[in-house]
Amino acid sequence: MNQLAFDEETGRQLEQLYRIGDSVRRRHFVRSALSAAPGERVLDVGCGPGFYCAELAEDVGTEGSVVGVDASPQMLALAARRCEGLGNVAFHQTEASSLRVEDASFDAAICVQVLEYVPDVNAVLAGICAALGQGGRVVVWDVDWATVSWHSLHPDRMARVLRTWDEHLAHPSLPRTLGPELRAAGFEQVEMQPHSFASATFDPDTYGVALIPLVKSFVSGRGAVTEQEADEWAAEQEMLGGQGEYFFSCTQFCCTATRPAG
Numbered sequence: 001m002n003q004l005a006f007d008e009e010t011g012r013q014l015e016q017l018y019r020i021g022d023s024v025r026r027r028h029f030v031r032s033a034l035s036a037a038p039g040e041r042v043l044d045v046g047c048g049p050g051f052y053c054a055e056l057a058e059d060v061g062t063e064g065s066v067v068g069v070d071a072s073p074q075m076l077a078l079a080a081r082r083c084e085g086l087g088n089v090a091f092h093q094t095e096a097s098s099l100r101v102e103d104a105s106f107d108a109a110i111c112v113q114v115l116e117y118v119p120d121v122n123a124v125l126a127g128i129c130a131a132l133g134q135g136g137r138v139v140v141w142d143v144d145w146a147t148v149s150w151h152s153l154h155p156d157r158m159a160r161v162l163r164t165w166d167e168h169l170a171h172p173s174l175p176r177t178l179g180p181e182l183r184a185a186g187f188e189q190v191e192m193q194p195h196s197f198a199s200a201t202f203d204p205d206t207y208g209v210a211l212i213p214l215v216k217s218f219v220s221g222r223g224a225v226t227e228q229e230a231d232e233w234a235a236e237q238e239m240l241g242g243q244g245e246y247f248f249s250c251t252q253f254c255c256t257a258t259r260p261a262g
């Protein structure tokens with residue numbers, strides 16, 4: 001079954017998703033964990049529409065620089081538009097598992113919700129480790145989709161929708177193995193911080209509500225979910241929201257690690 005395609009339509013949906021309050025909160029967690037300082041060179045692997053690149057460009061200032069890489073030309077076009085006029089940001093089209101950047105040329109790197117899509121996690125992490133100078137820091141963020149708890153009056157349909165949604169990526173529960181993967185790729189001082197994204201109200205500023213159109217369009221007519229069922233699933237969430245009965249929760253993980261100093 002095909003994974004989610006990072007094409008123009010997904011780009012349009014992600015542009016909306018990344019504007020909501022929960023996404024702003026997530027970027028705050030990532031930027032705090034990275035603590036990029038003025039003058040630093042930062043690599044964003046799987047930069048998507050470039051929200052992080054634009055914000056990190058402020059953190060590192062004009063003496064520093066940010067390089068965003070992504071496999072998708074559509075995502076890179078959105079990122080370039082977002083960072084237009086920022087002289088300290090550059091973008092390259094690159095497959096994350098065969099990163100083509102100069103060794104030891106970065107002080108820090110981020111890889112936010114990208115590894116879960118890439119079959120060869122070790123290749124990406126080893127490439128990031130090589131791209132960092134000694135003592136360089138990385139922040140890796142991924143979602144454990146098995147932690148999703150989502151209320152429905154039709155639990156069988158919800159289970160099928162979530163099982164089908166799991167096909168949108170390569171590793172539905174990547175955080176479970178991320179620590180050992182980071183150490184195997186050469187990192188040390190590996191730490192992991194869980195963050196809960198939960199909502200008991202139908203608030204469009206929350207991750208669970210903003211995710212509904214993405215899940216609906218991916219599962220619709222795929223596997224065990226018909227188009228009609230996908231429509232009814234999404235409509236039910238809105239109905240529950242209107243009755244004050246909406247509930248969504250999932251746990252996302254922020255991993256920090258460093259390349260050994262020598």
Ligand SMILES: C[S@@+](CC[C@H](N)C(=O)[O-])C[C@H]1O[C@@H](n2cnc3c(N)ncnc32)[C@H](O)[C@@H]1O
Pocket residue numbers: 006018045046047048049050051052069070071072075094095096097111112113114117118
């Ligand atoms: C969910 S988006 C996250 C975007 C960005 N990191 C953020 O959090 O704002 C995943 C991104 O990873 C990119 N991606 C997925 N697989 C990739 C691969 N194998 N190599 C490079 N980029 C990849 C996609 O094109 C997409 O832009």
